[in-house]
Amino acid sequence: MSFLTNLFGSSEEDKVSKVGWRILADLGQLNEIIELSHQKPVLIFKHSTRCSISRFALKNFENEYDFKAEELQPYFLDLLEYRAISNEITNRFDVMHQSPQILLIKEGKCVYDDSHDGIEINKLKKFIV
Numbered sequence: 001m002s003f004l005t006n007l008f009g010s011s012e013e014d015k016v017s018k019v020g021w022r023i024l025a026d027l028g029q030l031n032e033i034i035e036l037s038h039q040k041p042v043l044i045f046k047h048s049t050r051c052s053i054s055r056f057a058l059k060n061f062e063n064e065y066d067f068k069a070e071e072l073q074p075y076f077l078d079l080l081e082y083r084a085i086s087n088e089i090t091n092r093f094d095v096m097h098q099s100p101q102i103l104l105i106k107e108g109k110c111v112y113d114d115s116h117d118g119i120e121i122n123k124l125k126k127f128i129v
Contacts, residue, residue: 021076054100064121
């Protein structure tokens with residue numbers, strides 16, 4: 001371990017998330033998400049890896065996350081790497097693009113979306129019934 005790691009702790013990249021993200025990296029996965037959303041709610045977290053606000057929102061979201069695997073399936077989208085997928089999400093689910101942004105998909109439709117400091121677990125819980 002380096003001196004700085006010992007002094008300040010490990011970096012965000014070294015920490016394992018308790019969320020259980022599935023990486024959204026292929027347009028075809030949007031069809032899978034729609035199908036899965038008929039069985040249980042699906043969350044999409046759109047994240048900009050170059051944005052400190054997005055990084056802060058992601059960290060807070062992950063720290064507060066307490067859903068069980070059978071309650072919610074989370075997907076993670078690096079929107080800089082996969083901009084075409086982000087654009088298709090905007091079209092398919094009829095939501096305005098924002099970053100960071102969460103979308104909750106149920107029965108094939110986006111039933112909730114929020115961004116920036118509006119990304120809160122307690123708000124999301126109201127839509128997962």
